[in-house]
Amino acid sequence: MADENPFPGENNTGHFWDDNLRELRNPPPRWWMNAFWLSIAWWVLYGLLYPMWPTPPWKLDQTEQQHTEGMLAWSSIKEFKEGMAQVEEVRAEYENRIAQMSAEEILADPGLLQYTLASSKVVFGDYCAACHGSGGQGNPGYPVLADNDWLWGGTLGKITETINGGRKGNMIAHQNILSEQEVDTLAQFAVDLSEGREASAEAWGLFKTKGCFGCHGPEANGVIGTLPNGDVISVGAANLTDRLWRFRPGGFESAKHTILYGVNQAGVEQTRDAVMPKFGGDGSAAGRLDENQIKKLAVYVHELGGGQ
Ligand code: HEC
Ligand code: HEC
Structure with missing residues (x-):
């Protein structure tokens, strides 16, 4: 490295290699600096609008650490809860209609039928699939529900009776x-x-x-x-x-x-x-389903079996 600057008057740092390789102090282009300041401004603005700054007491665990709420008072959990409330509202509307309709009427209403089949699939998985298989295909000792061969009858009325009161051949x-x-x-x-x-x-x-x-x-x-x-x-x-x-x-x-x-x-x-447990009325607390759930399941099972 040279002791004296061989390029006097030049805006360099005074670091030289191989006689004339040197580092200059030129400022970055203006557009680049603008973008730089803008990004800092964005960061500050974002921090004001959204939850961001940790507040005391300081904790290492991110899930426990408190933070500023932000001026928009937005949070992902709040957004999720609002979404869920909307879903519940739509669901409640369907459930209210189902409560007032017979299983036959539900079967004849394409919109309600679609809702019924979708929501019963989950209930069926929780309460029935362990014995009857997830698609109603049956298991050794437990009858197939996905066919049109019935022990107790495959009309909506008979299926409802089966789920409500249980069966014991x-x-x-x-x-x-x-x-x-x-x-x-x-x-x-x-x-x-x-x-x-x-x-x-x-x-x-x-x-x-x-x-x-x-x-x-x-x-x-x-x-x-x-x-x-x-x-x-x-x-x-x-x-x-x-x-x-x-x-x-x-x-x-x-x-x-x-x-x-x-x-x-x-x-x-x-x-x-061959015991089909009782799910309705005063059935056991663990397995008990409400009237809407039973009505919907009856329609679901009826459709699994291709109806009758
Ligand atoms: C503990 C096992 C078990 C569970 C859980 C169970 N079932 Fe059953 N289910 C049976 C058995 C066993 C039979 C046959 C009864 C018989 O042979 O008389 C049966 C029969 C039926 C039948 C009559 C089938 C026919 O051919 O007439 C329907 C419908 C039915 N179950 C629906 C359901 C639904 C819906 C659920 C869930 C809410 C459910 N079952 C949960 C064991 C079970
Ligand atoms: C009191 C009523 C009753 C009488 C009487 C009866 N059965 Fe049954 N039988 C049933 C029931 C109920 C089932 C099916 C149970 C189930 O699925 O839960 C059955 C099932 C059967 C099965 C099994 C079928 C299969 O697909 O696995 C055979 C075979 C059978 N019975 C033959 C007979 C014969 C033969 C007689 C006369 C000697 C007879 N049963 C008398 C009620 C009866």
Whole structure:
């Protein structure tokens, strides 16, 4: 570095390299300085308008540190709460309308139906999916809701009744009533019907004389009769004439098991458990749903099953 400035009169810093490389003191261009001051002004203005400056007591934890509120009194949490209040307002409007309408009327109103299906999806996930699967596809031991095969009836009225009051199918155990031969014949009967084959006259005879008929109906399809309004009369007995098996894996052994030990038989160890809990009225506090929720769920389940 030179001791004397070899470029006297020049606006340099006095730092030189390789004889003539040097650092100058030229001010930055005006536009650049303008932008610089403007950004500082912006920072100050922003700090006045929005929450920014920490205030005592000082804390290291950002979530606890207090700060100035800003002249606009804006905050992201406030904005979020206002948004939520708006959503609640819209929701309340829908809920009020739903409270005054029947499930049938909701089904006929496209706007309300859309709202109902969207909001019930969440409730279904919380209260029903653990047993029936998130899409109503069923689980071992729990019936499929996403088809048009119903134990208790698939009209809105019947579905509402099911959710409101719960269901508990009842089939007696036949281990001490039927001979082994008769159990085999009847299990084969269920398999034949399920696979679309004609069942033997002997099997139909047993079906009628051994009491199966009283619950499974004269056609073995789970329907005892039909009311003038279209509702089926049913005690929740499975349809034996379709391919669907209520108790998995289905087939001969599975049918035999159900016939031998029945459904929901107290004191019969191997009986099939099939209890749909009660969600309405004085149902258990944990599972209790309000009237609107049940109405909406009935519509939701009805639509899952393709309606009836
Ligand atoms: C603890 C398990 C469980 C929960 C939770 C549950 N269900 Fe069920 N549900 C069942 C069982 C078991 C049956 C079959 C009852 C029977 O076999 O008689 C059933 C039957 C039904 C049926 C009748 C199906 C038919 O074919 O007729 C409907 C509808 C239904 N449930 C809807 C719901 C809805 C909606 C919810 C949520 C609010 C729900 N279930 C929650 C176990 C459950
Ligand atoms: C008191 C009424 C009742 C009687 C009597 C009865 N059942 Fe059932 N049965 C039911 C009910 C209810 C179910 C289904 C339970 C459920 O899904 O919750 C059922 C289910 C079945 C199943 C299982 C079907 C499947 O898809 O897994 C078979 C098989 C069956 N019954 C055959 C018979 C035969 C055969 C007889 C006569 C010996 C008979 N039942 C008598 C009520 C009855």
